[in-house]
Amino acid sequence: MRFIKMQGLGNDYIFLNCLEGGPERLPELAAALSDRHFGPGADGLICLFPSKRGDFAMRMFNADGSEGEMCGNGIRCLGKLIRDWGLSDRTRLVIETRAGLRLVELLDGTDRERTVRVDMGVPEVGTPLELEAAGRRWRLTPVSMGNPHGVVFLENMDGLDLEMIGSALEKHPAFPGGINVEFVQVSARDRLRMRVWERGSGETLACGTGACAALAAAVSAGRAEPAAQVELPGGLLEVRWDRQSGHMDLTGPAVTVYEGEYPWKTDE
Structure with missing residues (x-):
């Protein structure tokens, strides 16, 4: 084959x-x-x-x-x-x-x-949830990009135990089918730093739907502009949310x- x-x-x-x-x-x-x-x-x-x-x-x-x-x-x-x-x-x-x-x-x-x-279509941003996972409470914003995501904003991602926390949130009872989990640090209104725990795959160096979900959650919370660079361990993705049509573009x-x-x- x-x-x-x-x-x-x-x-x-x-x-x-x-x-x-x-x-x-x-x-x-x-x-x-x-x-x-x-x-x-x-x-x-x-x-x-x-x-x-x-x-x-x-x-x-x-x-x-x-x-x-x-x-x-x-x-x-x-x-x-x-x-x-x-x-x-x-x-x-x-x-x-x-x-x-x-x-x-x-x-x-x-x-x-x-x-x-x-x-990438039209993101659907839900109401933030307060969840218990890995021994503490997390504020997670659910976002659908056609697949399920949960965005967590952090002031600083240094020292983040992604495997422990990401796997716990991925399989949280609030999401019976599991979710992709994005941990996001807002570096500037046009730049986000992100690490991702993908449902069924674990940590990956990048996630396109996750980058879009992160920007959608950040814009909806007033933290970012609708066009931004998303910095991932594997490099940069360009994401733009056309607020008139509702569609998101992903370039990389x-x-x-x-x-x-x-x-x-x-x-x-």
Whole structure:
């Protein structure tokens, strides 16, 4: 089975072309491919499928095999990959996801790396909650970007035990399906610093939907302007919230890492 590994700010995924049928047992395969010791290693698996509603469709699986609704870094990489595979020569593509249709725009770049912008849709910001987790109370703002997020603002993130706190909030009883958790420090009104604990994958170097959720929560709380840079361990993402249309744009790099082959039995 041939695959391509790509990354957006270090948020890495294995990609498969399933336009003419794909491997069986995708959740199991996602966990095997994502294993950083016994597999290629990644934050998850993204598969390209045909679509009746858009130009193409994508399915994404977290490192534990659970299926997610949307991935901002992953869909940018997929847009580049569609062009690389020669499946379309257009620079604007409509990709169907479990969170809905998303417009992907290919901007400048090279064969290895390209800047890609995505219309991430309209964020839904909920009322902040006070939750008990990891031995203390946390004020968390729920945000939906088509997938569930919880944003926690901190004055300083130095010394944050992300694994302990993030995993506790991810699986908090208030969220039966789990959530992605963003810890955000507002550096300036146009710059946020963020670390993320992704549902089903743990800490990742970047999260596109999480960056959008962080800005949506910050703007709604009066902490930030509707256009900002989000600083993640893997680098910077540009996020812009058009307050008139309600839509958010996410812009960042999509980088090809390598191609490879992986043995996978298709029969039981």
